[in-house]
Amino acid sequence: MDIRAKIGERIRELRDKLNLSQKDLAYQADLDRSYIAGVEKGQRNISIVNIEKISNALNMNLNDFFNDAKFNS
Amino acid sequence: MDIRAKIGERIRELRDKLNLSQKDLAYQADLDRSYIAGVEKGQRNISIVNIEKISNALNMNLNDFFNDAKFNS
Numbered sequence: 001m002d003i004r005a006k007i008g009e010r011i012r013e014l015r016d017k018l019n020l021s022q023k024d025l026a027y028q029a030d031l032d033r034s035y036i037a038g039v040e041k042g043q044r045n046i047s048i049v050n051i052e053k054i055s056n057a058l059n060m061n062l063n064d065f066f067n068d069a070k071f072n073s
Numbered sequence: 074m075d076i077r078a079k080i081g082e083r084i085r086e087l088r089d090k091l092n093l094s095q096k097d098l099a100y101q102a103d104l105d106r107s108y109i110a111g112v113e114k115g116q117r118n119i120s121i122v123n124i125e126k127i128s129n130a131l132n133m134n135l136n137d138f139f140n141d142a143k144f145n146s
Binding site for chain 1: 118125
C-alpha cells in the first residue's frame with residue numbers, strides 16, 4: 001500500500017476512535033477540512049509539519065502516531 | 074525543537090551510524106545530495122514520500138524511524 005494511503009487510513013482510524021468529524025479535526029489542526037479529506041483518501045503527499053499538526057490534534061506524539069503495523073514494512 | 078530540525082537530526086544520526094556520506098544516502102534514496110543536506114539542517118518541510126525514501130535507504134521502516142525520544146513530545 002502506498003504510504004499516502006497508509007497515512008490517510010491511520011488518521012481516519014484515530015479520528016473515528018475519538019468520534020471527531022473531519023471538520024472537528026481540521027479545526028483543531030488549523031487545516032482545511034478539504035485538505036483533511038484529501039489526506040484521508042491518500043491523495044496528498046503530506047508534509048511533516050502537517051503530520052505533526054494532525055497527530056497533535058489527535059492527542060498523539062509522532063512516535064505513537066507511527067507505532068502501528070501499517071508502518072512496519 | 075522544530076519538527077524539521079528533529080527529522081534532520083534523526084537522519085544525520087542514523088546516517089552516521091551506518092557510516093554513509095550524504096552522497097551515499099542521496100544515491101540510495103534517489104534524492105539530490107543538496108536536498109539531503111537541507112533536510113539534515115532542518116531547512117525542509119519534508120514530505121512523507123521522501124521520509125519513507127530516506128528511512129528505507131537507512132534500512133528502517135517508519136515505525137522504527139519515529140521510535141526515538143525526539144518524537145515523544
